[in-house]
Amino acid sequence: MKPNIKTLQIIHLALCAGVIVAFTILSNINSISDIFNITEVSTDDYLYIAIPLLAFVASNFIYKFLLKKADKNATEDFNFSIFQTASIARWAILEGSAFVILFLKPEFILFGILILIYLILLRPTEHSFKNDISFL
Numbered sequence: 001m002k003p004n005i006k007t008l009q010i011i012h013l014a015l016c017a018g019v020i021v022a023f024t025i026l027s028n029i030n031s032i033s034d035i036f037n038i039t040e041v042s043t044d045d046y047l048y049i050a051i052p053l054l055a056f057v058a059s060n061f062i063y064k065f066l067l068k069k070a071d072k073n074a075t076e077d078f079n080f081s082i083f084q085t086a087s088i089a090r091w092a093i094l095e096g097s098a099f100v101i102l103f104l105k106p107e108f109i110l111f112g113i114l115i116l117i118y119l120i121l122l123r124p125t126e127h128s129f130k131n132d133i134s135f136l
Helices: 002-026 032-036 043-067 076-104 106-121 126-134
Strands: none
Touching: 002 076, 002 106, 002 126, 043 076, 043 106, 076 106, 076 126
């Protein structure tokens, strides 16, 4: 089990590092105050404000939907492959939403950073694998 978790952790690290590098290079942040400097919000901007919430809900829904395919009586390797697929799908949704905010509305970079923090907190561990599979 340890090599499988390590591989998934490396994939997670690469996704997080890619988003961090993109935010560092492509954003125009000169200071911390630039992150919290949100200009006047219009009605057109509500979609961009909803992106983190939609990403959170959609990623968790897809994750739980894919985990339902796991079987308690199946081998640990079979269940781990389902856990791996569900985790990568969840991370992809969060990563995509962070990039959408970065490219379409860089003024709301704070929301992209919040998505990135949540993505970092989703680091896979053996405990999280066993915990998520056992709740089926």
